[in-house]
Amino acid sequence: MIIGYRRDDGGTHPPLDSPGYRSTALRHPKRPLVPLPHGPTEVSAPLLGDGLVAPGDADLTRQHAGEPIGERIIVHGRLLDGDGRPVPDALIEVWQANSAGRYPHSADRHPAPLDPNFTGVGRCLTGADGGYRFVTVKPGAYPWRNHDNAWRPAHIHFSLFGRAFVQRLVTQMYFPGDPLFAQDPIFNAVPEAARPRLVSGFDLTETVPEWALAYRFDIVLRGRDATPMEEP
């Protein structure tokens, strides 16, 4: 008997058709999605990590000869499922702009400096309690061309694997109190009640005195259906 995963009630994820975010116009499917029952393919997932995560990958400030410019921060939290259970040994991938708001990517035309000491890519595996911890620098906001004078709020991209294909999640972590939230169509595409879940909390307790501030971001993946489907 296969126990599936609870489906979103529509209150969590942004709709694929979100006109305020212009790139959705030609990229969102217009036909209704077809419900896919959860079989063995959907309730299993790769346990990634071997060969993909090297020691030091979780410290984005020590990947080059020198230290990157910017405000050094610790980003930490736990990976949980919808029932509050930790997800251990799970691959977390992060990527972000440098402190000036620039990615080392050929398509990024923002006239802000690249930092030779910052790639902005990190990986780690969660611990037994689902915990993770990265050291990085606070990313800068950057302009984009979605609308007049459009700026993305500072954010860190997160890629997450649970224990099931249907738990896979890619999201973005934001910083508390960002004045750019109000004009960002990517953040605001999320149902209003769920938006605070994308915002990290300032965490004084994890701050390292005279070294780095800390932000906490817990991530919750889908949980299992409470009861297995019974043959009628």
Add this chain to the structure above:
Amino acid sequence: MNLTPSQTVGPFFSHALPWPDGPHVVAPGTPGSFWLRGRVLDGAGEPVPDALVESWQAGPDGRFAEAARPGVFRGFGRCGTDADGRWAILTVRPGSVPDQQDRPQAPHIDLAVFARGLLDRVVTRVYLPEEADANAADLVLASVEPARRDTLVAVRTGDGYHFDITLQGDRETVFFSV
């Protein structure tokens, strides 16, 4: 608990997410391996050059990889699209797996597509053209309107199969809610 919402993968992941051997669901040279290739296209028929395609499937024996080990059956593939929207994974034929009620399903590969402009991933399935009988009996395919089923069946090519993912339009691929 309140679930964390999805956000777009954005345009700037190509230095972060693709791995050198990401497209290798199996090691090169694995007997029976083939390339599953395709394009990602938008509603104007233009290639999507900044998409990420991920695959997940059973092995030929119908079992799933418990731990992903490079050079062994990983079950999982990941490939970014190029300037022409092209992606490819090296894999093997999946075995048959049952559904929730223990009825057989036709062999299939699940695909997820991430891209700028996709606020959540979209999910589809690849079926194989040689499995006509199994495909005809497959309950997931049967749940799709007949005229659109062929968007889920790969086309045989010289070194494997071709499977285009059309995000929008007349030939829009069938996408699933999971």
